[in-house]
Amino acid sequence: MTHFPCAPSESVSIADEFGYRLPVSVVSACVDATNENLTLSFRDGTVLSLAGHGRHDADLLKALLGNGATHAQLTALAGDETGQYVPGFLRSLALRQALEWFFGPPAQPLCHLESYSGTYCVLPVALPPASLRAPLSRFVSLRRDGDAVILDNPEVHARLTVAPAGMKLLDGVFDSAAGPNDNTSFRAFLARAGFLEPPQPEPAARAAWEFHDLQFHDATRQTFGVRPIAKRDRLAGDYPKPSPEKPAMSQDSIALPVPAALPPHTFARVLAARRSIRRPASRPLRIDDLSTLLWQCFRAVDVPDRPDVRLWRPVPAGGAIQALEYYLAIRRCEGLESGFYHYREQEHALYRLPPRPALEQRLNHTTAAAMGEIGTPPDCVIVMACRHPLLARGYEGIAYRLALLQVGAAMQTIYLAATALGLAPCANGTGDSGLFEALTGLSPFEETAIAEFAVSGGTEADLGNKESR
Known part of the structure; x- marks a missing residue:
């Protein structure tokens, strides 16, 4: 002091x-x-x-x-x-x-x-x-x-x-x-x-x-002391717990193609090849690649011989509480109409939300601006939203911090899978949570966007394309 x-x-x-x-x-x-x-x-x-x-x-x-x-x-x-x-x-x-x-x-x-x-x-x-x-x-x-x-x-x-x-x-x-x-x-x-x-x-x-x-x-940190940060439900007895499984966001379900296996690359090679590629290439994103990317990064499957674990996912989460939901703003994708979709991991399917073209376009351009590419939006924006009440019922004092840590793990997972698939990935430093609220109609206290990630088609370097480590 x-x-x-x-x-x-x-x-x-x-x-x-x-x-x-x-x-x-x-x-x-x-x-x-x-x-x-x-x-x-x-x-x-x-x-x-x-x-x-x-x-x-x-x-x-x-x-x-x-x-x-x-x-x-x-x-x-x-x-x-x-x-x-x-x-x-x-x-x-x-x-x-x-x-x-x-x-x-x-x-x-x-x-x-x-x-x-x-x-x-x-x-x-x-x-x-x-x-x-x-x-x-x-x-x-x-x-x-x-x-x-x-x-x-x-x-x-x-x-x-x-x-x-x-x-x-x-x-x-x-x-x-x-x-x-x-x-x-x-x-x-x-x-x-x-x-x-x-x-x-x-x-x-x-x-x-x-x-x-x-x-x-x-x-959200200790300093040679003890503060109210713990794995406990501080609202127990006062409010019912939210369901860990989010209900479908619409009736418009699109089953994704059967995911393909990743190309045979060594982990070290994929890790070394990872780049942030901000500008989309001439070849657009394809639904087959998008399906494989989502499956490899976020799928939810049963765990053999582990009845205590509801569903297993590739991305780790605090206390195995999967509080992140993944939404896709599609601008350009072969085999899929443009729009705003929610991905249900347990079904490996997309649910299209009511179309709001002006808001969708604004989200795409906001993402481009966050990457320094004003006027050149990516093919797809993956919006990561946190169901904060779900995570807060498991942890006191650090729920939001844990959500951000999970976002970091998710971003690296997307980077590696996209690199192995030959796609153009780029994490965003910030985004517009108000746009997410308008697109979904959800209360920000119930669920709010906390991160965005851009994914585009093939990584061939168009003239003037920027990439960084």
Whole structure:
């Protein structure tokens, strides 16, 4: 986290408003009489044991249970004349994520701070007034949570929850021109918590991180700590689970030709030959090649002697929860009309959705633009859509991340199969989820497009064709 240089003679003291408490998940805390270790028992049945520090440990633990205590109260309770005992005691709890911080009176804190990292510890060190003039970190986000407001800071892996009684604390916090006398004590709390922008110029490496990238990275990873990321159904008992098998999208079914075997190439040769080919060749995509490509990449088949596995697919998925659905925007394909189709893996068939030519054309041209080929759309766009509720019922905290990981595996699978078939493949860096919503009529909360992949006919290099590794 961010540390500011100390200037005790000019510092702002908030010892009477800066407090600590054990997390509400702790139901009991004591000092073990046999080894003098600190023992914390949690609601989920887990127990945390920490090395003891001295004869005041039991008193400090008792003070931290329930409402908690301010820094001034803890220091007085421990008779900490050196100013080292209490910080050391608190640091040992913080680094095991067994400590929360609050601002305001212990009986009704105005806000509280929690960490998702085993590297975070906030103590009321002295701060120069200049540090209080810093604006909020550009990585901090604000959102509502019931009656409270949450400020998340992925840079320090911490979350600040402002209670309804503390809403006025936010007055002026977002004003970068706020002076040192504007809400001074709370700004000092934010500064110590690492929620204000560092006063020194931003390093180039930090500047390279955009807000949404760091938010997503921090929300789906651990940082020497434990956060609510787990393989569990957080909605169990509240909502019915969605069916793993998606129903047919229309009555217009097109059975695909029997897939052919891939040409006899060694894996190493196919891997070395893989390229991103952005511009379609003169020969269009053929339905036989498309059938083989879809079969090799996404088919769903029974697993012999494994009744516990519903269907097997070539592309791996988190917990074997196949939450990706594959749609095809066909512009040019011998043996298949142009249109927008849903591929049902268990049938190896395409289901055509109601025609919307203007939207289909726009999707094709959006894909071409994403590849830097404005005006030269590919023969086919494979749209990968995620049924997020299905995946979220298996994992908490990382469902969307797992969907993106599956997309990556799917993209490489398409690349290799298309290369072996002599087709022109190219992954897209982005796409238009709104177009998918309009083409399917699906709610984006139910199913949303998260990736696109272009596939065209033969790979002979037309004049000016671009390819890259």
